[in-house]
Amino acid sequence: xxxxxxxxxxxxxxxxxxxxxxxxxxxxxxxxxxxxxxxxxxxxxxxxxxxxxxxxxxxxxxxxxxxxxxxxxxxxxxxxxxxxxxxxxxxxxxxxxxxxxxxxxxxxxxxxxxxxxxxxxxxxxxxxxxxxxxxxxxxxxxxxxxxxxxxxxxxxxxxxxxxxxxxxxxxxxxxxxxxxxxxxxxxxxxxxxxxxxxxxxxxxxxxxxxxxxxxxxxxxxxxxxxxxxxxxxxxxxxxxxxxxxxxxxxxxxxxxxxxxxxxxxxxxxxxxxxxxxxxxxxxxxxxxxxxxxxxxxxxxxxxxxxxxxxxxxxxxxxxxxxxxxxxxxxxxxxxxxxx
Amino acid sequence: xxxxxxxxxxxxxxxxxxxxxxxxxxxxxxxxxxxxxxxxxxxxxxxxxxxxxxxxxxxxxxxxxxxxxxxxxxxxxxxxxxxxxxxxxxxxxxxxxxxxxxxxxxxxxxxxxxxxxxxxxxxxxxxxxxxxxxxxxxxxxxxxxxxxxxxxxxxxxxxxxxxxxxxxxxxxxxxxxxxxxxxxxxxxxxxxxxxxxxxxxxxxxxxxxxxxxxxxxxxxxxxxxxxxxxxxxxxxxxxxxxxxxxxxxxxxxxxxxxxxxxxxxxxxxxxxxxxxxxxxxxxxxxxxxxxxxxxxxxxxxxxxxxxxxxxxxxxxxxxxxxxxxxxxxxxxxxxxxxx
DNA sequence: GATATTTGTTTAAACGATTAAACAAACCTA
DNA sequence: TAGGTTTGTTTAATCGTTTAAACAAATATC
Numbered sequence: 218x219x220x221x222x223x224x225x226x227x228x229x230x231x232x233x234x235x236x237x238x239x240x241x242x243x244x245x246x247x248x249x250x251x252x253x254x255x256x257x258x259x260x261x262x263x264x265x266x267x268x269x270x271x272x273x274x275x276x277x278x279x280x281x282x283x284x285x286x287x288x289x290x291x292x293x294x295x296x297x298x299x300x301x302x303x304x305x306x307x308x309x310x311x312x313x314x315x316x317x318x319x320x321x322x323x324x325x326x327x328x329x330x331x332x333x334x335x336x337x338x339x340x341x342x343x344x345x346x347x348x349x350x351x352x353x354x355x356x357x358x359x360x361x362x363x364x365x366x367x368x369x370x371x372x373x374x375x376x377x378x379x380x381x382x383x384x385x386x387x388x389x390x391x392x393x394x395x396x397x398x399x400x401x402x403x404x405x406x407x408x409x410x411x412x413x414x415x416x417x418x419x420x421x422x423x424x425x426x427x428x429x430x431x432x433x434x435x436x437x438x439x440x441x442x443x444x445x446x447x448x449x450x451x452x453x454x455x456x457x458x459x460x461x462x463x464x465x466x467x468x469x470x471x472x473x474x475x476x477x478x479x480x481x482x483x484x485x486x487x488x489x490x491x492x493x494x495x496x497x498x499x500x501x502x503x504x505x506x507x508x509x510x511x512x513x514x515x516x517x518x519x520x521x522x523x524x525x526x527x528x529x530x531x532x533x534x535x536x537x538x539x540x541x542x543x544x545x546x547x548x549x550x551x552x553x554x555x556x
Numbered sequence: 557x558x559x560x561x562x563x564x565x566x567x568x569x570x571x572x573x574x575x576x577x578x579x580x581x582x583x584x585x586x587x588x589x590x591x592x593x594x595x596x597x598x599x600x601x602x603x604x605x606x607x608x609x610x611x612x613x614x615x616x617x618x619x620x621x622x623x624x625x626x627x628x629x630x631x632x633x634x635x636x637x638x639x640x641x642x643x644x645x646x647x648x649x650x651x652x653x654x655x656x657x658x659x660x661x662x663x664x665x666x667x668x669x670x671x672x673x674x675x676x677x678x679x680x681x682x683x684x685x686x687x688x689x690x691x692x693x694x695x696x697x698x699x700x701x702x703x704x705x706x707x708x709x710x711x712x713x714x715x716x717x718x719x720x721x722x723x724x725x726x727x728x729x730x731x732x733x734x735x736x737x738x739x740x741x742x743x744x745x746x747x748x749x750x751x752x753x754x755x756x757x758x759x760x761x762x763x764x765x766x767x768x769x770x771x772x773x774x775x776x777x778x779x780x781x782x783x784x785x786x787x788x789x790x791x792x793x794x795x796x797x798x799x800x801x802x803x804x805x806x807x808x809x810x811x812x813x814x815x816x817x818x819x820x821x822x823x824x825x826x827x828x829x830x831x832x833x834x835x836x837x838x839x840x841x842x843x844x845x846x847x848x849x850x851x852x853x854x855x856x857x858x859x860x861x862x863x864x865x866x867x868x869x870x871x872x873x874x875x876x877x878x879x880x881x882x883x884x885x886x887x888x889x890x891x892x893x894x895x
Numbered sequence: 896g897a898t899a900t901t902t903g904t905t906t907a908a909a910c911g912a913t914t915a916a917a918c919a920a921a922c923c924t925a
Numbered sequence: 926t927a928g929g930t931t932t933g934t935t936t937a938a939t940c941g942t943t944t945a946a947a948c949a950a951a952t953a954t955c
Contacts, residue, residue, distance in 0.1 A: 225911075233934075234934065234935050234936080235912075236914075236937095237935080239912070239913060239914080245913090249931095249933065250933065250934085251933060254933080268674050269674060270615075270674070270676060272615050272675065272676050273911035274912055276611050276615050276910090276939095276940050277911080277912050277913050277914090278913075281611065292633070294631070297630050297631045297636035297639075300636075308656075313654055313675070314655065315653065315654045316654075317647075317652075335607050335610040336652070337611050359560060360559075474843060478842040499839065500813050500839065501840035501842065501843045502843075503814075503816075503840065504817050504820050564942095572904075572905090573904070573906075574942080575944075576903085578943060579904095579943095584943090585903090588901095588902065590902085593903080593904090608941085609941050609942070611942090612910090612941035612942040615911065615912090615942075616944090
């Protein structure tokens with residue numbers, strides 16, 4: 218039940234000032250301080266298991282070594298994987314991460330932002346929800362460095378961001394399907410105005426036009442808050458009643474899982490009855506009776522780039538970077554017509 | 557680029573003392589302070605978008621409103637779901653969460669613990685790895701409230717913990733399989749000395765004895781750090797070469813996914829060729845061609861109980877609670893012999 | 896009208912660290 | 926031996942809050 222040791226305690230026990238203790242433990246004037254005294258201080262600090270009070274340090278230095286991370290939902294595999302990488306990368310720079318889930322909800326998001334500002338985080342990484350653009354000004358005014366991940370706001374080109382080439386990923390996905398012989402791909406996506414999702418749709422449309430000669434391809438938009446059974450109904454309708462559609466492209470892993478579940482449940486054979494390509498990885502793919510072709514995001518690289526960029530901003534560099542990374546197409550059998 | 561507003565700024569602009577500002581903004585002596593002055597202070601605070609410096613508050617009050625969370629790996633669905641619930645529950649009490657992944661690695665774990673102590677977290681929630689028992693004394697000495705989740709250390713009955721009835725869950729899983737007609741269940745589990753996993757094994761053994769008259773049931777232990785192909789080989793060997801085994805019980809969701817993937821890949825029909833029951837939920841189950849029977853942990857309740865318990869400890873209550881919660885068996889077709 | 900009470904506000908120390916500046920003693924140096 | 930330099934350490938202010946205690950002016954009490 219011992220009280221936590223402070224510099225004061227060490228100083229008092231040795232009859233020196235706290236300044237000296239601070240200098241020694243921070244190796245401040247190594248050639249000035251008496252070696253013997255220094256050793257005594259270090260020994261006592263070790264004996265009392267002194268741990269500096271990071272809060273006091275933060276107050277004095279106006280630096281908390283904390284990064285705030287706001288994501289849609291920590292229990293979504295994509296975001297938790299990103300969170301994991303960011304945690305590791307931050308640790309390399311002695312930074313810690315505090316996090317919050319915003320659930321694509323503007324109010325929650327703004328609440329979190331306020332809390333992070335209150336806690337004097339040195340920087341923020343965020344995947345901000347629809348309509349959150351005003352936060353950019355809020356943070357800029359307060360001089361708080363931040364980087365947007367996953368998303369991109371074309372009206373805010375001044376905002377630093379790390380994201381993937383969503384358009385190209387989609388475009389190439391359709392190119393791939395077409396090369397494999399699929400002539401009419403349908404898109405199943407989230408109903409959302411978020412630019413990165415729009416780009417996935419755009420890439421799909423342009424790909425369909427270019428590679429499948431399809432000016433007006435089928436698009437199914439699933440609203441965010443819809444019930445699982447309703448999703449099932451809509452996807453089933455698309456797949457059962459439309460013989461002209463020979464393949465499907467799911468634009469998020471959540472939707473892909475819903476979709477694959479429907480395929481499994483209604484014994485729609487992949488790729489025989491319908492070809493499949495998905496965005497993002499998922500554990501679930503391992504279990505599907507056909508190996509799944511999917512678009513893989515470079516998670517580790519995203520995490521690395523975003524932390525490096527943020528560190529640079531926190532070091533006072535004025536930057537305006539848009540780091541766009543490439544995805545990889547991991548080929549399974551779900552997109553092979555003749556297999 | 558405006559500097560952050562402090563109480564000092566507000567006080568200076570209105571020609572009052574910071575004490576008064578503090579009293580007003582914290583509603584400290586509402587019937588003492590001149591209503592007009594109070595309003596002026598509140599107005600200016602709003603106008604300048606004053607956000608209290610939580611760091612300074614923490615230093616003064618010796619309270620950070622921060623909970624440290626150490627889990628094995630934030631990118632594992634079970635832990636990220638728990639993290640999510642804990643985040644939400646903590647928020648209800650105005651607490652924030654800082655987190656770290658320990659990867660079942662003792663050194664990383666101890667590092668994290670030190671960082672959290674440094675940062676003066678008010679309490680810690682941890683799923684501590686094998687061999688980490690000495691941390692309990694470390695935390696107790698420093699008077700830092702903590703609660704263990706998921707795991708239980710029988711040699712440390714003084715430690716507060718929230719966990720599920722692993723033994724019963726396993727025991728009932730075998731009872732269920734036996735009721736459905738399965739006569740010889742094999743266990744596939746992680747090679748680990750962690751007590752909660754041992755209990756899953758014990759429950760299985762006792763269940764096999766009781767319900768299947770099997771004194772020495774088959775157990776396959778998978779080492780933690782093994783390659784995926786090697787896992788596949790071992791599971792395949794078990795399932796293909798042992799005709800006497802009619803069902804399998806996977807004790808973690810990670811292992812279950814590996815196992816189900818093997819079943820899917822080698823067209824081993826479930827439940828026709830082999831019955832299946834799994835521990836923990838997974839998105840992946842949705843996609844399997846048979847609906848999966850699994851043991852569901854009450855995640856929300858675990859998160860709720862652990863935060864409530866920690867809050868109580870942080871309020872100075874001396875408690876010694878072991879909160880054991882029940883799991884639910886979610887019945888799918890994978891464990892129905894005649895389906 | 897002297898004293899007590901209430902009302903409204905300020906003063907100053909504290910939390911645990913950091914750090915510029917001051918200081919004292921010991922040691923050159925010419 | 927006076928003045929300068931070096932060595933080793935302390936003093937005191939500071940970061941942004943909180944809060945007990947002090948204080949002054951206005952009001953109530955007898």
